[in-house]
Amino acid sequence: MGSHHGEVLRILRDDGPQSRASLARRGKLSATTLTHVTAQLLRDGVVAESEFVDTTGIGRPGQAIKLIPDAHHVVGIHLGAGLVQLVIADLAASIKASASFEFSVRDTAPDDVIARTAEALATLRSEAGDPHLLGAGVAVPGPVNVEQRSLLASINTGWRNLPLAKLFETQINLPVILEHNVTSMALAEVRYGIGRRVPAVLYVYLRTGLGAGLVVDGIPFRPGGHGAVELGHIQISRDGPLCSCGNHGCLESYVNEGVLMRSIGLKGQAPSNLFEQLEATDAFGPTLDRLTDSLAIAINILTPDLIVLGGHLSQAPESLFSHLRANLPPRVMPHMRDVLRIDRTGFGPLAGAIGGAVVALDHFFYSGVRH
Ligand SMILES: [Zn+2]
Missing domain, CATH: 3.30.420.40 (ATPase, nucleotide binding domain)
Incomplete structure (x- = not known):
């Protein structure tokens, strides 16, 4: 029974107020089941009746069901x-x-x-x-x-x-x-952010380390029930610095908050405009190259339609985004070049x-x- 309720709630969340007929059709529910489900949701106070105006202008105004976010x-x-x-x-x-x-x-x-x-x-x-x-x-x-x-x-x-x-x-x-x-x-982007209706969203987050998360068809990608997308631990140089994971030369050993701070002579708490400050130094180019190399590998393996950048990357200057948009497509499979989008999260530091x-x-x- 719960799954019918969930289906109705998800339709209202994703597409706003709906007529009962539309809810029944889209949720593949019989009229009887829908009546039962909406009655219970109305009783629980999580949905309400509201006037529905057919945006095509063909139908007459009627009653619709809407979610009560509060x-x-x-x-x-x-x-x-x-x-x-x-x-x-x-x-x-x-x-x-x-x-x-x-x-x-x-x-x-x-x-x-x-x-x-x-x-x-x-x-x-x-x-x-x-x-x-x-x-x-x-x-x-x-x-x-x-x-x-x-x-x-x-x-x-x-x-x-x-x-x-x-x-x-x-x-x-x-x-x-x-x-x-x-x-x-990544899930927040898919449900409420710039990843809505996007089949595969890869989120890349830079703070203490460099993490990634993938959501495919609305479901968190967690191979084996426990995996994560360890983008930061792609080895980009065998002789590179020791990484916190014990390996050498991982992307994260070159691109993390501490290393970037040191490369521009900063100590203490990282500034919110870390990448803006980095842009003015010689460390910016190699950082972009390493990010580009690793993201190209991730794209060819995971085929995301959208890459969302968060943490310090969300406040990076536009030049970082234009570099990735110009340099990533030639490095990935031809069919990915046209679909791939790269953008910053709209959710800010929270x-x-x-x-x-x-x-x-x-x-x-x-x-x-x-x-
Ligand atoms: Zn590592």
Whole structure:
């Protein structure tokens, strides 16, 4: 029964208000089933009747069903290396309240990070007027074991096999779902951002490390139930610097926040315009070349229609985008040259927390399991 509810909710999310006839046709539901489903959703207060105007101008105005975005909320948490961001978001993934804090990866145990996150969430809930929360999605900095509900390994924090879902549930008293952080960001683009209706979206995120996430036909790409797209660990030079993964010469060993900061003589917290500052130095060209080389490999293997750049890359100058748009197509298979698009995320610095919220919405609401 829940799957019918989920189907109706997803149609309303993706295409706005619909007549009952349209919902039945598109959801492949009988009139009886649709009546049952909409009655329950109306009772739950997650949809409402509204006037529907046929945009073709042929039909007469009639009653339509629309989603009520404010009916429920979810929590999105991005657990990054040294940075936690939280949002409370509605059913349309609009942010109602947000918070963040930094922590020292070296000196802070995971339990302490989770306790601080719970404290920050308690404050955020009261700031947001204590809305009803369905659950929390936590975007974590490494691949996830779905069955164990754990973070398998995070190179930049050193955390391994952590049952994070259970640990968070104990502290925040909400059901929790985990997802790899960059995959969460890719999912947010597919559901609510520039990746809507795009078959394959590859997200590339640069902060402490260089991560990637792929969503294909609306589903996170997680081979074997635990994989991630390790773009940052494509080896581009056998004799390159030692990478945090133990290999030598990975893309991430050349293109990460720390290395880029050092190459332009910066210390401390990374500036938001890191790539703008990099553009004025000799380090910019080699960085672009390494990114281009690695992305060309990823495109030939994964065939994304859209590459979304996030983190520091989202604030890179236009010259980085024009370089990639000019130099990537000749390096990939001919059929990919015409379809490939490269753009920056529109979700800004909170993309990871929004990603967590979108994972929570998928799991706790649009799956239809609640109804
Ligand atoms: Zn590596």
